Amino acid sequence: MNRAIALSLSSLLLMMSAPGLRADELKLKDGTKIVGNIVGFEGDAFKVETSYGFALVKKDKVATIIVTIADGDLKTDAINATKPDPKKSAPAEGTRTPPSPQQQPPATVVPPGNPQAPAASKAQREAPMQESLDGNFYTNLSYGFRMYKPPSWHLVEGARKILPAAVVVMGTEDETTLFIVGREPLRQSLEQHAASTERRLRELYENYRASGERRTTVAGLPAMEKRFRGTVAEHDWSVTALTFVREKEVFTLIGMTYADSDLIQIQENVIARTIASLEFTR
Numbered sequence: 001m002n003r004a005i006a007l008s009l010s011s012l013l014l015m016m017s018a019p020g021l022r023a024d025e026l027k028l029k030d031g032t033k034i035v036g037n038i039v040g041f042e043g044d045a046f047k048v049e050t051s052y053g054f055a056l057v058k059k060d061k062v063a064t065i066i067v068t069i070a071d072g073d074l075k076t077d078a079i080n081a082t083k084p085d086p087k088k089s090a091p092a093e094g095t096r097t098p099p100s101p102q103q104q105p106p107a108t109v110v111p112p113g114n115p116q117a118p119a120a121s122k123a124q125r126e127a128p129m130q131e132s133l134d135g136n137f138y139t140n141l142s143y144g145f146r147m148y149k150p151p152s153w154h155l156v157e158g159a160r161k162i163l164p165a166a167v168v169v170m171g172t173e174d175e176t177t178l179f180i181v182g183r184e185p186l187r188q189s190l191e192q193h194a195a196s197t198e199r200r201l202r203e204l205y206e207n208y209r210a211s212g213e214r215r216t217t218v219a220g221l222p223a224m225e226k227r228f229r230g231t232v233a234e235h236d237w238s239v240t241a242l243t244f245v246r247e248k249e250v251f252t253l254i255g256m257t258y259a260d261s262d263l264i265q266i267q268e269n270v271i272a273r274t275i276a277s278l279e280f281t282r
Contacts, residue, residue, distance in 0.1 A: 025066040148277035177257040177267045186248045194224035194243040205230025218244045
């Protein structure tokens with residue numbers, strides 16, 4: 001996948017997954033505390049997204065990791081960084097007061113926007129996506145839906161490694177048209193999820209110009225549709241974003257195509273047909 005496109009899509013899917021509902025606290029052996037989100041593991045170091053950038057923290061420097069997840073009730077789990085044994089106790093009291101984030105000396109700090117996307121979770125790695133292609137139809141057995149796959153589109157290989165929140169990514173070979181199906185747990189109302197997604201899209205795309213919104217249906221379910229144009233990866237895009245709720249999950253469909261192409265109307269129609277074709281099989 002083109003590096004610029006991978007970066008923009010990675011940012012998009014991260015935005016769709018409602019950041020702020022999880023926080024990780026790494027307590028180092030020297031008493032330092034680093035707060036952020038662990039987004040991957042590179043070599044022998046944790047990659048942590050903090051308020052001041054990305055930090056690579058050597059595993060052997062970490063004493064404990066506390067993961068806080070807001071999912072209904074607040075839950076906090078302590079994880080020993082060397083041996084993931086929940087019975088291990090935290091470091092003894094009396095360690096020195098941790099410095100502020102500005103004083104912390106992480107091994108490496110990378111500015112926000114680093115093109116390397118978060119690694120897939122353990123559950124995602126252990127449960128490969130079950131999917132198939134039958135002519136011009138794509139079927140996802142893991143999430144129980146099928147949809148039209150235009151003849152000129154292909155599945156983007158390895159997309160879920162780059163975009164952990166994605167169920168599937170399809171598009172043209174030249175990546176001038178892309179289509180993403182993302183999902184996340186239901187935490188708010190449909191309207192709140194749709195509004196939250198739009199706010200994050202406004203942050204991602206430069207020169208954001210709304211071109212319409214409406215209530216519609218996807219697979220027979222109520223949905224919120226937002227249409228706009230904006231610039232990302234040095235190109236102007238025409239984007240359609242739909243949000244809908246099924247049972248306890250929120251699905252977001254993102255269709256994007258070059259707005260400065262002679263094929264824009266054709267590709268917009270193809271995206272619309274793909275969205276309209278989605279149906280759940282169970």
